[in-house]
Amino acid sequence: MGIKQEAARLNTRMRQENPLVHNITNYVTVNDCANALLAIGASPIMADDTLEAADITSISSALVINIGTLNQRTVESMVLAGKKANELGIPVVLDPVGAGASDLRNKTTGKILEQVKITILRGNLSEVSYVAGLSVSTKGVDTSDKDNNKDARLVALAAAKKLCCIVAVTGAIDVITDGERVVKVSNGHPLLSKVTGTGCMTSAITGGYAGTKEDAFTAAAAGILSMGIAGEIAFEKAGALGAGSFHMALIDALSNLNEETIEEMGKIEEE
């Protein structure tokens, strides 16, 4: 069975298991992350106080850490929750939103990577480049790949080897690798970069797939495929109407997504 079939089956499995996903995330896109998780068959819980972060992780099936609007209080919670997840064998997805844009984001990413073993790192080219220690320029947190002169494949491979985790670099072509194996996903639509939070949602639902405790590589592929396919369906339904309708149609598409659609529409290739 190929990676596409495995990813497709994971969708069915997630809808049966409804894994609880603990999100320590930003307040800009948190509502969309919760709704994306519900749409795809998982259960979201958000909790970011140091006094409960580890407790909530310990009853969850996956942890998603997103530094989109981090502050000193929540950074501490991210580390506490991440350590608890490592202790209990719960997968951890890290979305280093805006890494490279400020000293605080850089130090926080460093601090998390130092103290927490990440299972899946998901970011855009500029963010993952930074994390992998390559030079990088940042322009906002909703950038699409204007500068795709950099090779997402090389950056993903370097980051995966350095951090010993699955890395997913999303863009026009998404690259997923564990440092050896490389798959590329060419689903998606440019309009996805005109709605805030589509990256955050991708990380959140990747957490949902990882919460099934299936192989993390497959979980990452399933998360990336799901958002890309949902973007294509949403564009077809509502792309001509505008960004608000497209946003709504994206959640519709996630809620209607199933194994068959992923098998039919998925464009994923293994090297």
Place this chain on the structure above:
Amino acid sequence: MGIKQEAARLNTRMRQENPLVHNITNYVTVNDCANALLAIGASPIMADDTLEAADITSISSALVINIGTLNQRTVESMVLAGKKANELGIPVVLDPVGAGASDLRNKTTGKILEQVKITILRGNLSEVSYVAGLSVSTKGVDTSDKDNNKDARLVALAAAKKLCCIVAVTGAIDVITDGERVVKVSNGHPLLSKVTGTGCMTSAITGGYAGTKEDAFTAAAAGILSMGIAGEIAFEKAGALGAGSFHMALIDALSNLNEETIEEMGKIEEE
């Protein structure tokens, strides 16, 4: 006049009076809570700093406390605002989101109940069970009643007697009681549990109805009926399209809701 007629009339009255409702609530669903309040005819204000919480309560007609993403800073604000509300005779709605899921949520719920006289407690079966001191298991904050083997009626009655307040346990069948009188609402739709924040919105609009200073039992019934009926209308309009369209149609339905629709569609029975 029966409870349904009283609740229906309260909708008209709220739309005339536009009560200001102070919400100390979570950042996941806060936008929906504000829009639900506006849709139903009330005016929302959100303020959670200890330096202004009591000030804002004192110019409001109702206070809604929601512990969905509580932190140490906002817990203090909840208590300060709650005490001010008690002092001024302003009704207080408590939504103990995720009670039972962590020590912090449990202690916070305990602290609020100790220091603030609650007017209406609204939660799902697992949350209210915890608050009433019955054994309970928590799975996320968007659970529907998978384990409705527990009797919502018994839990609601026990909580109402213990806390001397109106208790609304929402689920497939909603139960509202003051410890003596019991009404059951059978409006609603399972899709409501696939959009985050429908519980939070129910608590918020219940605060709006309570802000009219009408009898709190009627206010609770009006809040529960309004969301249940809006869920049914939204399902009819957009249920087949997906969770995003349903979410939007829910706000549409709340904004179009009126006395006549509540009288026509309300399924509420007094024991």
Place this chain on the structure above:
Amino acid sequence: MGIKQEAARLNTRMRQENPLVHNITNYVTVNDCANALLAIGASPIMADDTLEAADITSISSALVINIGTLNQRTVESMVLAGKKANELGIPVVLDPVGAGASDLRNKTTGKILEQVKITILRGNLSEVSYVAGLSVSTKGVDTSDKDNNKDARLVALAAAKKLCCIVAVTGAIDVITDGERVVKVSNGHPLLSKVTGTGCMTSAITGGYAGTKEDAFTAAAAGILSMGIAGEIAFEKAGALGAGSFHMALIDALSNLNEETIEEMGKIEEE
């Protein structure tokens, strides 16, 4: 070229330049602000920790400060970011949400105005009245001009002279002035006051226009015109359906807005 043509051209220019706009804003409407900025052609970034606020401002083209859900931590960040913006000649938009409603909001507004040179102040009549030192009553943060017995023109002029900045008072008729020049915009629709955050979004997109470094008066006019016209288009498309559909159609309209539509539909008059 008149103010309408200048404002219309600014829309095209913003869509070409995609200015990065740093928002320190409230958690109620932050998602809409980000999506409105993306829809109109700008790039949003939200960051409110004292350790990164100034850093993020320094890579941005504009700063938007919104006190909708301020707290002691973010107030400090607003001042740090504002000072950095002043130092680097980056325009600053202030939205004094709920000014007048609490001592904290009043003191915060005072503190910001004392330490930061504001480029554009945008608020409703009650908020700007307070800032201008005129007597005022507050009812929530989503009020429309129920008491338009006060003259928005006089209030705007007084505030502009006092604060030496562009002032935009939005309501049924919007007034924009620098203390000398006065323009009035009569676009918009009453339904805009039934969706939370339309004021916040207006401030955010005004920040986007200001980020082009065009004349700030034109930027303010472009921001106010854009939201007013989008409100009219959204009403025509979805006003009959309800507040949820109208909200979505508003983002659609912002994303479809262009120079031609602004020239065609703009109702702006210079005194």
